[in-house]
Each structure stands twice: as C-alpha cells, then as structure tokens.
Amino acid sequence: MALNIRQMEILDIARASGRVVVEELAERFDVTLQTIRRDLGELSDQGVLDRVHGGAVLRSGVSNIGYEQRRQMNADAKTAIGRACAAEIPDNCSIILNLGTTTEAVARELMNHRNLTVITNNMNVANILVGNESCEIMVAGGALRRSDGGLVGDLTTEFMAQFKPDYAIIGVSALDVDGDLLDFDMAEVRVSRAIAGLARKTYLVTDISKLTRSAPVRIISVGELDSIFVDQRLPESLMQKCEEWETRVVVAE
Structure with missing residues (x-):
C-alpha cells in the first residue's frame, strides 16, 4: 500500500x-x-x-535506528540533557564517554571546561573536544564502526580497563520500565559494562523516548547508576525504583 x-x-x-x-x-x-x-x-x-x-x-527491533536519524531525533532535549550533565562535571577531572548522540551532546557542553582528561571510544566525541585545547583526549583502540564512529571489541574493552576515571557518562539505545539499560550490539554492551564498572560515579544521559524503544541486550540496571539525566520525569514506577536504589534523577530544563 x-x-x-x-x-x-x-x-x-x-x-x-x-x-x-x-x-x-x-x-x-x-x-x-x-x-x-x-x-x-x-x-x-x-x-x-x-x-x-x-x-x-x-518501530523497534533487533537493529538500531541509523546514526544520522538518531542525531536529529529529540535534538533540543539532548542539548538540554548535555547542558545539565556538563554542569555537574568540574574542571580538573577525568571522564569516560561512550557511544551515542546524547553523550556527544554532553561533549559539546564541555567545550569551556578546563583541564579535563577524556577517555572515549566515540570518534565523534574526540572530534568535538579536539577544539578544547586544555582537554587531554585518549581514544580507545578497537574495530571502527563507520556507521557511527564507534570503536568496539575486545581491544576497546581492554583499553578502558586500564582507567579509573572520576566520571563515566553513558548513553543507551533503550531504557526498560523495569530499570534495565538496553542496547543492540553485544560488543558495544561489553564496553559499556566495563565503563560503568570503572568510574567513581556513573551517569546515564537519555531522553524520555528511550522508554518507548526496546533492544535485546541488557547492559546494567538503573540501580548501578549514581544519576540519570533526562528531559522529562520518568514513569512513577521507575521513579520509585530509583528512590529505592538511591539513583538520583535530574530532569533537564
């Protein structure tokens, strides 16, 4: 038809x-x-x-939406989320940023921060922050995914395991109402799990539309996060779980 x-x-x-x-x-x-x-x-x-x-x-499925399409989706919300997250990142600290258009929005808001050490497997994040001359950028090795500029695989995971940053800032493809962070690519998920387990504080950056999507691979639970930065209040059932798990929810404006 x-x-x-x-x-x-x-x-x-x-x-x-x-x-x-x-x-x-x-x-x-x-x-x-x-x-x-x-x-x-x-x-x-x-x-x-x-x-x-x-x-x-x-429609969700077993494959992600194309990168350029994701970049355009909810652009204003991602900018607000990036701004809110970056506002809580001090100068003179170390950060890991993973793949995703929302983590790239955070990177853009870090351009005026001073003396940051940024570790990433996201070539787009590296290209954004190269303009911040006081920022030291460390890019993981691994297999380059041309579709979105991501580096994934065992080499990437091994590289990340060498660090203990102050902050890990991660994005996801989907967020389940039961509190699970979800993604599509097992190689990418292994990197995200490693990143979340390394940092002193782990932040999730996601817009509310991720609750309407599904993906087949579980990363971690919201209960393993320190904070969630989102553009709208989460559903009440998930808000209650965040309170039980002592995961702070920041609604960006």
Missing part, C-alpha cells in the same frame, strides 16, 4: 522526534482523531511505526 502525503509527513515527524501523538497530529493536519488513528494503523501495518497509547513510535 502506497503512503499518502499526510502519512509520509507523519513518518517524517516520527523519524525526527521518535514518536507522534494523535491529538497533536490531528491539530497539525486539521483532521479528526479517527483519521489520524487510521493513518497510524496503516503505518503500523506497513511495519514502520508501532502503536502506543495516544500515538505511535518508530
């Missing part, structure tokens, strides 16, 4: 923001709620969206 113009625009909106809301679409296109629900049903039948309460999200 060919998509009509409105459905193609809906799909573009979903690709940009990660999800769409029925009421917002009805107002935007000046059509009824039932018309939008029918559009979302057809897009779901086409295998490009998954229906959720009140709207739809980009």
